[in-house]
């Protein structure tokens with residue numbers, strides 16, 4: 165079955181499918197925003213390692229300490245005089261395997277915590293392992309990305325998008341980092357932590373840490389949708405192009421066939437014209453052919469001064485009667501071809517009927533015309549028959565010249581009178597009658 169995209173039924177079906185696909189695309193695209201998020205809970209979890217850090221004072225001990233490690237409840241007594249604060253962290257790697265978790269398929273970090281104390285802001289950080297940055301002296305030199313948020317916000321379950329983090333400025337400074345090291349990286353996360361950066365007595369409980377993301381990333385969905393629709397348009401374009409190519413090919417073939425038919429018709433017309441203008445027995449012009457040639461001459465050079473020779477085979481009835489009609493035909497053909505061979509190309513030779521021929525000669529003097537007529541009369545004597553060189557025909561010829569603006573039929577009438585005279589004068593002779 166050939167695919168025809170101009171077919172109305174196909175077009176209706178194609179349009180319907182397009183609308184359905186368009187609606188499905190819109191539903192898919194809008195719907196993916198409302199789908200429940202993919203969630204990986206990191207805390208609480210079975211095997212989890214958390215730790216605290218703080219400033220260690222010789223007399224007072226460490227400023228950050230557990231109140232209930234199992235419940236991830238801790239305190240930070242950060243004095244104004246301490247050089248730095250305290251923090252909590254969740255480790256996702258081990259010493260045996262220093263690489264961390266790949267969160268490239270997630271979009272954000274979610275932390276639920278309880279806080280009481282004077283802090284106005286909290287710092288959330290993520291460390292990412294990358295062998296390229298790891299220095300031999302410091303196995304903890306993972307890339308640090310952080311963001312600070314007001315405590316008010318932190319008291320709600322926290323939703324921090326990964327692209328809201330910045331690479332920590334002190335990490336960049338310490339590493340004298342190149343520009344490409346300022347890129348965010350979450351493909352091997354080793355630590356997720358919460359820092360307290362303001363002095364005071366802080367009490368914190370970390371309830372839950374999770375990473376969340378869409379099942380299908382918006383960019384991936386966009387790429388799929390755009391790729392799909394571009395393929396549809398491309399396919400449609402290719403099919404349309406192919407259709408146009410086929411139509412053009414069919415049109416070319418039709419034009420070729422029409423041209424071929426025209427050529428054949430022109431040839432047939434030419435053949436019909438030839439048949440209509442030709443005497444079937446002798447192959448020379450008939451009356452219609454003679455008229456055609458004279459009409460053409462009339463339009464170009466005019467007929468004035470042309471020589472008109474009307475010739476009639478003498479006693480042809482007798483020849484027919486004595487030797488039969490077939491021989492009579494043969495004689496007519498031989499005589500016609502003898503005349504053709506001895507006339508000039510521009511002269512016109514025609515058989516008017518029976519044993520009567522007409523020759524129209526190019527414009528010349530009456531003497532010239534009579535001279536040619538005499539030559540043709542003598543030529544007829546060479547037209548022998550029945551295999552006997554003694555048996556030949558003779559012709560009588562009536563001759564005239566076309567006067568200025570004269571009709572050919574008038575001149576022919578005059579030639580006929582001259583022919584009659586020639587017959588009266590004993591035949592086998594030429595008679596001239598001037599116009």
Ligand SMILES: Nc1nc2c(ncn2[C@@H]2O[C@H](COP(=O)(O)OP(=O)(O)OP(=O)(O)O)[C@@H](O)[C@H]2O)c(=O)[nH]1
Pocket residue numbers: 445476477478479480481482484488489490491492493496517518519587591
């Ligand atoms: N074989 C043959 N004979 C034809 C043809 N057309 C006419 N004829 C014959 O030609 C003869 C003409 O005879 P006529 O008109 O009496 O003239 P003629 O016998 O030549 O006598 P004159 O012209 O007075 O010399 C007739 O017998 C016609 O039948 C033809 O196509 N073939």
